[in-house]
Amino acid sequence: MFSVFVSAPNPDDPIAALELGERPEPEAPDGWTRVEVKAASLNHHDIFSLKGIGLPAERMPMILGTDASGIDEDGNEVLIHSVISSPGWTGDETFDPKRSLLSEVHQGTMAKYVVVPKGNLVAKPAELSFEEAACLPTAWLTAYRMLTNDSRLKPGNTVLIQGASGGVATAAMSIARAIGLRVWVTGRSEEKRQAALGHGAHEVFETGARLPGKVDAAIETVGEATWSHSLRSLRPGGTLVVSGATSGPNPKADLNRVFFLQMRIIGSTMGTRTELEGLLGLCRDTGLRPVINEVLPMSEAKRGFQAMVDGNTAGKFVFTN
Structure with a gap:
């Protein structure tokens, strides 16, 4: 499947580490599910990953991306909560010392498909587009x-x-x-x-x-x-x-x-699934919407990455399949 990924870090020139091409389709282990990605948004976390910050070379190749909205295996429109807590953890996910974000341990969202724990899916309000929803989780x-x-x-x-x-x-x-x-x-x-x-x-x-x-x-x-x-x-x-x-x-x-x-x-680091639901409710009830700088096809993701590295952003870059 076409993906945006990194195979080797480059601390001095992160764009040089960015790769666009084919990666294997993911398989969902027990308790996880596969989501067809409709939109994924860019974060500074993705630039850090290209530099090898928080993502050691031994975990590469790694598909980038923490945020996504899409369609789950039952045909539901969903948003992904990208904080992956350890098995058996209860309570505030952000306090789990073994937590991770998608694209740190598990493959990320900038691809045709991503697999996540079933509990990390949140229903996407019909009032939000896939592109708008994809801006919210990080x-x-x-x-x-x-x-x-x-x-x-x-x-x-x-x-x-x-x-x-x-x-x-x-x-x-x-x-x-x-x-x-x-x-x-x-x-x-x-x-x-x-x-x-x-x-x-x-x-x-x-x-x-x-x-x-x-x-x-x-x-x-x-x-x-x-x-x-x-x-x-x-x-x-x-x-x-x-x-x-x-x-x-x-x-x-x-x-x-x-x-x-x-x-x-x-x-402060990220937020809980409950807080993500609260944010979605705020957007639904008040008409609040994320500011989107540009929507690009996944194949043109490099343009968004370059703009973020150059500091030329005024809102979110969103990549679509």
Whole structure:
């Protein structure tokens, strides 16, 4: 079957590691099922996989992709929850120390078919297209958990979202607006800041700019480049929620500020199946939809990967079969 995959990592030139071609069709073990993929979306996780980050060479070749929507073996329209917990695990899947995402241990979604545990299938609302639904399980679910479970935010509170064009950040803008938050966003370019206004931001600022007031929470996915600004922007007792570090993982801690102003720093990773169902309900009930940069056939996936590597994204890239 035609697939988007990696056979050998390339830390310096991830696009050079990207392969498009034939891979064997997957077989579903006991308790798993096969899904015909209609749409799969691109995430930074896929770029990390090409670099060999979180995906050692001994697990390759590996089909890329964590997100997908499609048709299950019974003909149902489904969405895949991509957090694969270990056998027998109960409770919050994100706390399972042996959990993985699709394309880390098990083959990913950028192919004609993918196999997943039966419990990882979620019914796709008829109101969402396959392309829209495929955007939700990683970046959008991560943003949803950050804004609901982790941040302690209430309607009317102000949230700062660092980075105007990242996948999680773009999702967070739209979700934050939909749940009644005041949304402030930073961006490196005027073009990206203006795009953020269309994605849900109430106000936009240059990266590192002095804000007109303190915020109740900051959503951090950039890391070293924006960490200090996030801490300086928080009110006393405010919350910084971090789920990524695209600019580097080792910022200045500024611990004096953290403990003196009693700030909360919360790490966040993905979300549960229940939270994914909650996100789908929010989309269904409010009309919220993911921002899609471009829909491409799977055979043209390289264009989307290159745009993400170059930082030229303003929403999700979706690949279709």
